[in-house]
Amino acid sequence: MKFVDEYRREEDAQAFVRAIRAKVTRPWTLMEICGGQTHTLLRSGIDRMLPPEIALVHGPGCPVCVTPLTQIDRALAIAERPNVIFTSFGDMLRVPGSTTDLLTVKAKGGDVRMVYSPLDAVTLAQQNPGREVVFFAVGFETTAPANAMAVKRAKQLGLSNFSILASHVLVPPAIEAILSSPLNRVQGFLLAGHVCTVMGWTEYEPLGERFRIPMVVTGFEPLDLLQGIYMAVDALENGRTGVQNQYVRTVSREGNPAARAVVNEVFETCDRAWRGIGVIPKSGYRLRPGYAAYDATLRFEVGAITTEEPKECIAGEIMQGLKRPSACTAFGTRCTPEHPLGAPMVSSEGACAAYWLYARA
Amino acid sequence: MAEAKPPSPPPDLGAALAAASCPVPAGSAAETILMAHGGGGRLTQRLIESVLLPAFDNPALRELHDGAILEAGGLRLAFSTDSFVIHPLFFPGGDIGSLAVHGTVNDLAMCGAQPLALSAGLILEEGLPVADLTRIVASMRRAADGASVSIVTGDTKVVDRGKGDGVFVNVTGVGIVPPGVVISPRRARAGDVVLVSGEIAVHGIAIMSLREGLRFETTLESDSAALNGLVKDLLAAAGDAVHVLRDPTRGGVASTLNEIAGQAAVGIRLEEAKLPLAEEVRGACEILGLDPLYVANEGKLLAIVAPEAEGAALAAVRAHPLGAKAAAIGTVVAEGPGRVTLRSRIGGVRVVDLLTGEQLPRIC
Amino acid sequence: MCLGVPGKVVSIEASAVDMPMGIVSFAGITKEVCFAYTPDVKVGEYVLVHVGFAISKLDEDHALEVFRTLKEMGELEGLDVPQPSGGGAP
Numbered sequence: 001m002k003f004v005d006e007y008r009r010e011e012d013a014q015a016f017v018r019a020i021r022a023k024v025t026r027p028w029t030l031m032e033i034c035g036g037q038t039h040t041l042l043r044s045g046i047d048r049m050l051p052p053e054i055a056l057v058h059g060p061g062c063p064v065c066v067t068p069l070t071q072i073d074r075a076l077a078i079a080e081r082p083n084v085i086f087t088s089f090g091d092m093l094r095v096p097g098s099t100t101d102l103l104t105v106k107a108k109g110g111d112v113r114m115v116y117s118p119l120d121a122v123t124l125a126q127q128n129p130g131r132e133v134v135f136f137a138v139g140f141e142t143t144a145p146a147n148a149m150a151v152k153r154a155k156q157l158g159l160s161n162f163s164i165l166a167s168h169v170l171v172p173p174a175i176e177a178i179l180s181s182p183l184n185r186v187q188g189f190l191l192a193g194h195v196c197t198v199m200g201w202t203e204y205e206p207l208g209e210r211f212r213i214p215m216v217v218t219g220f221e222p223l224d225l226l227q228g229i230y231m232a233v234d235a236l237e238n239g240r241t242g243v244q245n246q247y248v249r250t251v252s253r254e255g256n257p258a259a260r261a262v263v264n265e266v267f268e269t270c271d272r273a274w275r276g277i278g279v280i281p282k283s284g285y286r287l288r289p290g291y292a293a294y295d296a297t298l299r300f301e302v303g304a305i306t307t308e309e310p311k312e313c314i315a316g317e318i319m320q321g322l323k324r325p326s327a328c329t330a331f332g333t334r335c336t337p338e339h340p341l342g343a344p345m346v347s348s349e350g351a352c353a354a355y356w357l358y359a360r361a
Numbered sequence: 362m363a364e365a366k367p368p369s370p371p372p373d374l375g376a377a378l379a380a381a382s383c384p385v386p387a388g389s390a391a392e393t394i395l396m397a398h399g400g401g402g403r404l405t406q407r408l409i410e411s412v413l414l415p416a417f418d419n420p421a422l423r424e425l426h427d428g429a430i431l432e433a434g435g436l437r438l439a440f441s442t443d444s445f446v447i448h449p450l451f452f453p454g455g456d457i458g459s460l461a462v463h464g465t466v467n468d469l470a471m472c473g474a475q476p477l478a479l480s481a482g483l484i485l486e487e488g489l490p491v492a493d494l495t496r497i498v499a500s501m502r503r504a505a506d507g508a509s510v511s512i513v514t515g516d517t518k519v520v521d522r523g524k525g526d527g528v529f530v531n532v533t534g535v536g537i538v539p540p541g542v543v544i545s546p547r548r549a550r551a552g553d554v555v556l557v558s559g560e561i562a563v564h565g566i567a568i569m570s571l572r573e574g575l576r577f578e579t580t581l582e583s584d585s586a587a588l589n590g591l592v593k594d595l596l597a598a599a600g601d602a603v604h605v606l607r608d609p610t611r612g613g614v615a616s617t618l619n620e621i622a623g624q625a626a627v628g629i630r631l632e633e634a635k636l637p638l639a640e641e642v643r644g645a646c647e648i649l650g651l652d653p654l655y656v657a658n659e660g661k662l663l664a665i666v667a668p669e670a671e672g673a674a675l676a677a678v679r680a681h682p683l684g685a686k687a688a689a690i691g692t693v694v695a696e697g698p699g700r701v702t703l704r705s706r707i708g709g710v711r712v713v714d715l716l717t718g719e720q721l722p723r724i725c
Numbered sequence: 726m727c728l729g730v731p732g733k734v735v736s737i738e739a740s741a742v743d744m745p746m747g748i749v750s751f752a753g754i755t756k757e758v759c760f761a762y763t764p765d766v767k768v769g770e771y772v773l774v775h776v777g778f779a780i781s782k783l784d785e786d787h788a789l790e791v792f793r794t795l796k797e798m799g800e801l802e803g804l805d806v807p808q809p810s811g812g813g814a815p
Binding site for chain 3: 001039116117120145149250256262
């Protein structure tokens with residue numbers, strides 16, 4: 001596959017590994033934000049190829065993992081309603097709420113359907129005028145343009161049976177929260193390349209300056225990650241800060257203005273609770289008042305929801321890079337992919353699940 | 362794990378037990394059957410271990426191979442059953458009927474047996490067009506002819522509309538294992554080579570392309586086929602050097618090799634770069650975020666053979682029309698018994714574990 | 726968020742101006758994709774697709790950047806760089 005295979009060659013990967021080893025003279029802690037990057041790092045075995053001086057911690061880049069429990073419980077309550085067709089990406093189907101999850105709701109008779117694109121949910125609404133179609137709009141900035149367009153399309157088509165449960169989260173406020181913590185050990189960031197494809201990297205420049213930290217916009221193929229790590233280590237070794245771009249084949253500083261325009265038309269920023277971390281101001285998107293008709297939180301009264309986080313779950317600390325999954329007292333025993341206590345064990349991009357699947361000795 | 366309740370322990374022991382770190386997560390006994398129980402991964406295993414095995418327990422069953430081997434009148438019989446619930450009923454490359462026949466013929470072949478006879482149990486949903494049924498049974502006949510076997514007995518039931526997915530098919534088969542042929546996961550030993558008879562993940566991707574919500578256009582067809590002819594050629598060429606045979610159906614190559622590694626208490630090391638993968642299958646896996654190692658196959662087999670027979674085995678398989686793209690994809694190792702590992706395309710190493718349930722497409 | 730896959734634009738429908746759609750091929754698999762965010766895309770070009778939307782065009786020249794860097798590093802490698810031991814065995 002073009003633009004894919006070229007970035008998976010062994011000799012090139014080994015060349016970057018050698019270069020990183022040659023460059024590093026002291027320990028550094030790097031964080032990658034995006035679950036997809038975690039996936040590649042572990043799946044290719046890159047984490048074990050790096051010199052021991054480099055510690056890679058996995059950040060809260062799994063929108064599935066950071067969706068607050070109340071939001072998941074709300075989704076489950078809506079999905080349980082008989083007239084609802086509840087649509088979602090595959091990632092969210094197994095995430096546990098307080099008492100159940102979407103797949104179990106499906107097992108008990110709920111109409112829960114997986115879709116590839118939010119436009120598929122709009123099509124379902126067109127085809128099923130007598131049913132309520134709800135789309136679980138989870139994601140970072142990368143997915144917001146698609147979700148925004150779906151809402152616009154529904155409005156254009158005059159659909160009265162389509163709504164979204166918006167649970168968007170934004171990366172820069174999360175990075176700021178991590179860097180502001182007195183316990184922070186992260187010295188360099190690999191920024192999420194597809195988030196930046198949409199947003200560009202101007203939002204990160206003030207963070208890089210304020211916290212004196214290097215950040216590299218990085219892609220998702222093995223070679224991208226190795227080059228991103230090399231660039232970050234090079235900057236750290238030479239005392240350079242600020243944003244660099246590794247993912248030049250698709251990311252520009254301005255990002256995609258057309259996409260952002262539609263996002264701004266449909267969504268506005270709001271405070272958001274991140275599961276395990278708490279409320280981060282201005283870190284989410286919600287539908288603008290003009291699109292209130294498509295807001296599932298307004299359309300469905302689900303009553304009081306009591307949420308109960310399992311006490312042993314340290315997802316928040318893991319997602320902030322403060323602890324490794326292996327440090328959790330429940331990891332591998334009371335918390336496994338079969339019986340997860342928190343979202344990072346369920347989502348294939350969650351740090352805990354990735355450790356379980358790829359790296360357990 | 363048996364569900365029987367033990368008598369209440371004295372208080373201090375109870376407290377100690379409650380605090381102990383149990384390797385099996387608490388509350389792992391599911392209360393309702395989930396789709397994931399049919400996925401071929403951990404939940405399927407748990408269901409078998411915790412509910413089915415304890416109920417039926419006997420030596421033949423405990424082998425947990427694709428078919429049971431029974432001794433009768435000096436012959437070794439292979440006996441196997443397979444049920445099919447696939448939707449849609451008709452798909453590029455086959456239908457529920459041909460899939461069911463091939464499935465059971467292959468289970469017998471994985472024991473080293475040629476099929477002797479098959480039965481067909483049909484559960485039909487009220488409202489199914491007879492034309493569909495005619496089409497399905499014609500397909501079953503063709504599939505059986507292709508495997509040189511007949512469907513000699515059967516049963517038909519009808520359920521109310523809404524209580525069955527059109528058709529459910531069960532095919533049960535019996536075959537004879539030639540004298541001296543011993544195919545069993547327990548024969549896998551360090552140094553053996555792992556072969557696959559062709560490109561992986563074809564069936565699962567072909568079916569997924571028809572699934573609502575994930576549809577894409579492709580020329581891919583299911584690779585469902587009867588493997589008994591291929592197995593015959595393989596055994597003729599490599600004989601006793603063929604230690605294990607298994608067809609990696611649901612759960613894919615990864616799940617099947619994990620099962621074998623567990624049953625044989627050996628490690629298996631795969632080479633990612635050696636996995637035969639058709640371009641279109643790759644494309645589909647990329648856009649859906651799927652790992653081809655966990656996607657279902659039909660009409661493909663895994664063979665674990667002694668290293669000195671690798672050449673002869675591969676040559677025999679490649680000479681057969683169903684084995685043209687066969688390849689050596691890994692080795693059996695002594696380290697890490699029960700574990701499957703993989704050397705990635707870029708030279709890193711990772712564990713290839715069983716998934717909990719079905720692998721789901723992702724966007725993250 | 727993450728899963729963005731490069732694909733080749735096979736066809737573009739002229740229909741809805743504000744939501745142009747078309748077909749993208751991923752190694753032979755084709756899927757309908759929305760080009761609203763890459764409105765000037767042409768048949769034969771490559772786009773990065775996420776959940777059914779093309780979010781950017783792939784730049785061929787920039788795509789070679791990684792390999793230029795590698796080549797430069799390779800030239801530097803002529804100066805004795807220590808080889809890593811093993812290949813990351815567990």
